[in-house]
Amino acid sequence: MIGQFLDFLGADLAHYWKIAAAVMPALLKGFVETLKLALVGILWGSFLGGTLGILRGQHIRVATPLIGAYLHLLRGTPFLVQLYVIYFVLPNTGYSWLQWDSQTAAFVSLGIYTSSYVTEIVSGAIRAIPRGQWEGAFALGFNRLKTLRLIILPQSIGLILPALGGVYVTLIKATSIVSVVGIVELMRQADISIVRFPGDILYIYFLAGALYFAFCFPVLMIVGRLEERSKNGRMVRA
Amino acid sequence: MRRILKSIATAVVAATAIAASTAAHAEDIMDRILQRGELRVGVQTQGEPVSFIDKNGDRTGLAIDLVTMMAKDLNVKLVIQDYDWKGLIPALLADKFDIIAADMTPTPERTAALLFSKPFFYQDTIAFTAKDKPFTKWEDLNTAGVSVGGTQGGTYIVAIKEFMPNATAKEFASGPASAQAVASGRVDAGVSSVSNVAAYSTSFDNLKVLDGVITREPLAFATRKENIQLKFWMDNYIDLITADRKLDRLLDYWWNTTAWEKDHK
Amino acid sequence: MEDFVSAIQSAYNFRIVGQYVDEFARGIGHTVTAAASALVLSLVFGLALALMRISGRRFLSHPAAAYIQIIRSTPLLLQIYIVYFGLPAVFPSMGRLPEIFLGIIALTMHTGAYMAEIIRSGLLSVPSGQREGAIAVGMTTFQQYRYVILPQGIVNIIPALLGQTAILIKDTSLLSLITVFDLVSAGMLLNSDRVRPNEAFLTIAAIYFVIYLLVLFLSRLVEDRLAGRGWRVPA
Incomplete structure (x- = not known):
């Protein structure tokens, strides 16, 4: 009985092993592509979003509503459509510097997409700091930049970091959409492999999920660690 | 309200841009393919035996063999771009490649927007x-x-x-x-x-x-409406490879038998 | 002027979109139903997870933390497939449920983890003096949360909640994987029937944007209700 079960298990394991050996090279290649897309999106999305977020947190007459329009337009429409406009529509405007290949188009749109979420998180966290903090700093003769750097940002970082981790792992979902512009990333590699082994659709998605996990889990751990540290820092100072 | 107006403006700009672009490609398609030295083909990975990745990790299949033959007979390089179904039609219309070589049925509605070759095969x-x-x-x-x-x-x-x-x-x-x-x-x-x-x-x-x-279902290759000469070139090509039985040989290998399985599966 | 109109007509044909009004209406119905149900459920679920996580009792906080990490580290697509193919295998009676129900369950499980993290950061942003004050005036734990901590905590995180809601609304399109005919499905039907991607993509964008503006408007109402704007950043 037990022997039979082990035989069954052995046969099954052999099958799973065979499929994994057949599809893993392709999945890993896709994973590298996904990693590249995600890192570029995180880096310049955070830079752009951080800058815009700090600006938006200040209530500057023209900038605030303009940035607001930017982020609402981006958050209110699906990434699929943004990619469509950037890759399929912009090149037709005739400006040669907008003639991006699919890789550039994907980098640009992922960064812009990420920035829209980062902007709102940063500006929201800045605005969550009571105005008394600003007034106190101004009374001490701090200028805006110094207040921001020394008083406001250190306090808002605890609000920014957990949400930021969420955005970074959400970005991963967006990278799986860039196959629309012909980039073969992890999810596309999984789909292509599934065409070869349709019976193992769940298993192959599971393998792809494990690779996503290998990216997302460390990101969340690092963000969690940073969050702890910012909290401890605050407690020491208090 | 300002936000809404802004999004509408973006849509309008996008739409007119696409309309304007159609005029820009007046130059003949076959001249451009020969000057470029590349036949650009958009495919999807719908499965064996039309277009798929085989055991060696190479893209292959009936549609791929057909376009490989076409490029060889034109003496140009074949460039294959893989898109998923959502992106395939937009990419053709945005001139990212010249031909869609996928299992696309030339329905009356689609034929109103694209030029299809004569059917290569039936499914x-x-x-x-x-x-x-x-x-x-x-x-x-x-x-x-x-x-x-x-x-x-x-x-x-x-x-x-x-x-x-x-x-x-x-x-x-x-x-x-x-x-x-x-x-x-x-x-x-x-x-x-x-x-x-x-x-x-x-x-x-x-x-x-x-x-x-x-x-x-008849399966045909598609190109943009203005690529009239390419459409006729493909139709003529089908006649030629039908006459010299190359198409039959391909269909026998990929379609009517499972001969391809021992090389690719 | 006439040139301009005809240029727009050739790039975006309103007549063709008009022929798909029924499909778009059906798609909007499913998108809104799934997003609204999953939003309410995931807020409740997320609040429960967040409270478990900050409770300070290990048998509550550890499972909640593990759940949140695992869900956030794996793709939604996989979670949807597991719920769709897996749940009915475990509970055969669930096989009779319409796909959209299973989809809402998957979306709730997924979004709940994100909501939990946002809500947690909001609860932690309330200064501890607030809680001490509430205890000093003799409030029960429930009253502390209901009247003191939650209203202040939520107001700080409304932008983040709105952002997550925007993501949720668009995530509903993944339910098309399990045959729920959503807004994107309607557009893609037009795209492959008529080979008119402009009409498909831009219509989808416009409809999503209107839904988003409605949610934005609602979130502003909640924000004003919970807190005036006076105490925040200098204008």
């Missing part, structure tokens, strides 16, 4: 179900309460709606997902091409093919 649409289901032929599925799965945006869904009006059509994102749904009992049956169903039956051991052919 039978059939139905499959789980072995423990009582159905024997596809007509049995046309019963109230029976759910039948097909692929989104494909002609299989159209076939289900047209030939099995009493059944409920369920649209899946991919063929394998619909096969998995049939195998695990989430839907009662599925509709796909003969070659896809053959692949599903080898992967899932509890599937069976239902008797009868539902439709016979």
